[in-house]
Amino acid sequence: MPGAMTEVIDYQRPRILRIYNIYRVILGFFLTVLTSGALREGLLELNNPQLYETASWFYLFINVLIALLLHQGKRDVHLFVLSVLDIFLLGSIFYAAGGAGSGFGNLLLIPVAAGNILIHGRVGLLLAALASLVTIYLTFYLSLSTPGAVQSYLQVGVLGGIYFAVALFVQRLSKRLRQSESLAQQQAASLASLEKLNQLIIQRMRTGIMVVGGKQRVLLANEAAAQMLGKPIIRGMDVDDLAIGLAQRLRQWQDNPAIRTLPFHNHSGGAEITANFKPLPSDEGETVLVFLDDNTQVAQQAQQLKLASLGRLTASIAHEIRNPLGAISHAAQLLSESEQIPAQDKRLSEIIQQHSKRMNKVIETVLELSRRRPSEPQLIDLSLWLEHFAETFALSHPATDSLELEAGHNVMTRMDPNQLNQVLDNLCSNALRYSGAEGEHRSIWLKLYIHPETDLPILEVIDHGPGIPEEHLAHIFEPFYTTETSGTGLGLYISRELCESNQARLEYEPMVPRGSCMRITFAHPRRLV
Incomplete structure (x- = not known):
């Protein structure tokens, strides 16, 4: 604490010294003005006019010089010498003006007070003692030639007591001010440190x-x-x-x-x-x-709860689905081995087997997802993959259903191909269903491009149907939510889950003036698996 108080007073000392220097220069100016007999007539009776004039001009000159050269002085010895010089010069003017009766002894209060403010420790009491000795000695010297010495001694004694009272009071007040300012600086430093800490915490949140x-x-x-x-x-x-x-x-x-x-x-x-x-x-x-x-973290936690319920559902129906699916696949395989089957029917038998395997893979994927098993993303060329998907789509759908593909070249990403196939099957099936009735001409559009700002691959599945009513938009990705009596409400939900398990994002956007767009934003191909 003492070191902190010393730093505080050292910081304030130049300003206090500057004010003190200005005061001394102004005081010296007024003292020199009174050297004119016409101006001091009736105001002041000097004991020694010549000494007063010399001391006043010297006081003004030396203070102007000190104000110019010593305005940044910080050492205690300089300030002590300055206060002592002030006391002796003002003591000379006190003697020339006639002693205690002139009232000039009060001028020594300022050097005593200023010295106790500027100088560390109790050295300031020495200035009060010095001022008292100067006034007492000069009063004694004046009493040898001036009557009324008893009254002058009494005034000087009271004045000396005032010097010591002022010194003690200023020292106590200065000490409290130093403590208060030191505490204020410590609190300001603590607040600044806390503010920096808060800013760092806010930036890292x-x-x-x-x-x-x-x-x-x-x-x-x-x-x-x-x-x-x-x-x-x-x-x-x-x-x-x-x-x-x-x-x-x-x-x-x-x-x-x-x-x-x-x-x-x-x-x-x-x-x-x-x-x-x-x-x-x-x-x-x-x-x-x-x-x-x-919302990613909150959504992931909600997804885990949804996956748990989905796992219980799929586990209960997996056996019922796989048994008839296995029978269908086996029958199609036996049918394809018959020598009497035409080539066209044989191709249809192959499609049955292919989609039976795909359905079985879908069940396995949902089960793996519900058990929190990670997907197996691979680096794939979406352009080539979509061309193959379009060919398979044309073989497995009637001629009234068409798929238009607009894709750039060498559009790469990382995703599990089997899960991507399941997602696109769901999205394309939904797009066809809402584009018109079965047997009518229905068309969907697949558009693949690179986003100009994020450099992420984007695939859009676009249909020209009526679109999704606004009241259903907030629920289309919820499990078991459907507006059809024959629907399960799991298609879009599973599609979004599979996308997010591959660090992709599935979103819906209405088209103008009509139609719907399901947009998949894929992960960057250079992301870590």
Whole structure:
């Protein structure tokens, strides 16, 4: 604590010394003004006008010189010498002005007080003793030639007591001020350290945090918010330029704070983000604290619960499905071995066997997924894979169903081919079903491209049907949710689960003026398996 108090007073000493120097220069100026007989007539009766004039001009000159040369002095010895010089010069003026009766003895209070403020320790008491001795000695010297010595001694004695009282009071006050300022500096340092720690914690948080001021301008944001929104966040940026979905939900919340905002995606293939808002009191207007949460973790936990229920379901029906499926596959195999079967029927028999194996693989994949077994992603060329898929689609569907493929070359990703086949089978079957009745001309469109911003492969399954009603959009990926009496409600759910198990993302987007688009955003081919 003493070291801290010393640093505090050392920090304040130049300013105090500067004020003290200015005071001495001003005092010297007024003392020299009184050297004019016309100005001091009726105000002051000098005992020695010549000595007063010399001492006053010397006092002004030496103080101007000290103010110019010693304004940054910090050593105690310099300040002590300065205070002693001040006491002796003012003592000379005190003697020339007539002693205690002139009132000039009060001028020595300032050097005593200033010395006790600037000098460490109790050395300041020496200045009070020195000032008392000077005034007493000069009063004694004046009493040899001036009557009323008893009254002068009494005044000087009281004045000396005042010098010591001022020194003790200033020392005690200075000590308390030093302690208070030292404590304030320690608290300021602690607050600064805590502020840095809080900023570091906020920057490292996985939850995105933003502060939005008036006119929807961003005042503060952490790294997690920038990563979730996929854009660098600059102070003063408009929220509309940063994320349109976030700006819309902010306006909805401002209109009705009780409303629960829906999640949003800031860009295609981006994470699903939930925004929560809280008002902050501020003098700059309405300020809002925004919390951004990535729903991926919550969705994965919910998926695990769904997979557990799906596992119990598939385990109970797997036996009932596999027995008739095995009989169908075996019968088709025996039929294909017959010598009397035509070539066309033999091809149909092969299709039966192929799809029987695929159905069996689907059951195994769902069982493996429900048991939390990892998928087996492989590096595949989506362009070539889709060409093969389109050929198989044409063989297994009537001529009234058509599939148009638009794909670039060398579009690579990492995914389990069997699970991708199951996903596309589900999506294409749904697209055909909603494009028209069976037997009518129905067409779907597969579009494969690279996203220009994220460099991720994207596959879109597009149909030209009526689209999905808005009231069903929030539930289309839920298990067992279906609007058809013959449906199971597992197709889109399993498709999304299989995509997410391969670090891909399945989303729905309505087409304009009609139609539906199921978009798969694949993982980057260079990702770690």
